[in-house]
Amino acid sequence: MTKFQKKLWAGLLIIAFLTPLGIIIPEKFKAGSAWGEWGADTLAKLIGYVPEGLRRWAGLWKAPIPDYNMGGEGASGTVQIVSYTASGLIGAAAVGVLIYVIGRIIIKNGK
Amino acid sequence: MHIPDGYLSPQTYVPLYGISIVFWSAALKKMKKELSARNIPYLAMASAFSFLIMMFNVPIPGGTTGHAVGAGIIAILLGPWTAVIAVSVSLMVQAVVFGDGGITALGANCFNMAVVMPFVSYWVFKLVRGNAVGGARLSAAAFLSGYVGLSVSAVFTGIEFGIQPLVAHGPGGRPLYAPYPLSVALPAMALEHMLLFGVVEGVITVLLFKYFMKNDADMVYALTANKDMK
Numbered sequence: 001m002t003k004f005q006k007k008l009w010a011g012l013l014i015i016a017f018l019t020p021l022g023i024i025i026p027e028k029f030k031a032g033s034a035w036g037e038w039g040a041d042t043l044a045k046l047i048g049y050v051p052e053g054l055r056r057w058a059g060l061w062k063a064p065i066p067d068y069n070m071g072g073e074g075a076s077g078t079v080q081i082v083s084y085t086a087s088g089l090i091g092a093a094a095v096g097v098l099i100y101v102i103g104r105i106i107i108k109n110g111k
Numbered sequence: 112m113h114i115p116d117g118y119l120s121p122q123t124y125v126p127l128y129g130i131s132i133v134f135w136s137a138a139l140k141k142m143k144k145e146l147s148a149r150n151i152p153y154l155a156m157a158s159a160f161s162f163l164i165m166m167f168n169v170p171i172p173g174g175t176t177g178h179a180v181g182a183g184i185i186a187i188l189l190g191p192w193t194a195v196i197a198v199s200v201s202l203m204v205q206a207v208v209f210g211d212g213g214i215t216a217l218g219a220n221c222f223n224m225a226v227v228m229p230f231v232s233y234w235v236f237k238l239v240r241g242n243a244v245g246g247a248r249l250s251a252a253a254f255l256s257g258y259v260g261l262s263v264s265a266v267f268t269g270i271e272f273g274i275q276p277l278v279a280h281g282p283g284g285r286p287l288y289a290p291y292p293l294s295v296a297l298p299a300m301a302l303e304h305m306l307l308f309g310v311v312e313g314v315i316t317v318l319l320f321k322y323f324m325k326n327d328a329d330m331v332y333a334l335t336a337n338k339d340m341k
């Protein structure tokens with residue numbers, strides 16, 4: 001690994017530890033979900049009903065760590081911050097491993 | 112911009128899956144031809160970077176949130192085809208592990224953020240840069256690359272949301288999926304990205320671009336003339 005690459009990995013690690021800003025700052029500014037990413041409850045409040053197809057498909061997939069939060073809906077701020085950071089590290093590691101696997105498969109000539 | 116499950120009708124998400132699959136296979140072929148083993152760490156870093164940067168939700172005070180995607184800077188540094196794979200892998204992990212973006216909508220989300228965005232960003236960079244080799248022109252090219260790329264990506268997302276009431280409604284005309292019409296969804300998605308999130312994306316793009324120019328200018332894909340693939 002070159003010195004520059006080491007620096008970049010270190011940079012990514014720092015970014016991973018800063019990720020909780022991505023939940024703390026929106027809360028400070030009282031900002032809600034992204035546009036079009038409301039849960040069924042929020043949508044019902046916005047338009048007065050839950051569209052039928054949305055009701056049927058919204059729960060299709062049960063993600064192991066929903067919303068980057070390991071503590072469930074009532075999780076304390078600290079739990080949310082810790083699990084957000086951990087999610088960042090897990091996610092970054094997961095994409096890294098996947099990319100290596102893809103790379104190994106498509107680059108066979110070892111140039 | 113991660114469309115959840117239940118917001119898009121099958122008439123929308125199936126074709127978008129198809130388009131994304133075409134781009135994935137084309138991208139893998141291009142990478143097989145052009146990429147060498149020593150590029151893999153950069154590819155992994157690019158994907159990890161895209162994953163992490165999307166976690167930084169930026170608030171519109173009292174309103175919604177949004178985030179940068181990183182596809183512009185990845186397209187400039189590693190090329191648009193490589194960016195297709197780097198950002199797609201990140202979106203897949205977000206959907207499967209963290210429920211961020213739907214499984215049915217994964218093709219659509221990859222189309223918007225991992226296909227439209229890198230190519231638009233790359234073209235904008237090339238167009239604005241012209242023949243400049245440094246200076247303000249190059250910085251402007253990098254900023255606009257991120258800014259326009261994310262904004263166009265948001266426009267596509269807004270259109271996909273907005274056509275749902277037209278393509279899928281119940282007997283009484285009530286929408287089955289995303290409920291807002293194009294006249295609401297498109298401006299909402301476009302404006303918030305043009306006014307705020309796109310600016311954030313542009314600033315990140317130009318800062319990283321300058322950092323790479325200073326440290327390893329030879330690796331910047333968009334500046335190496337001989338491997339110029341669109």
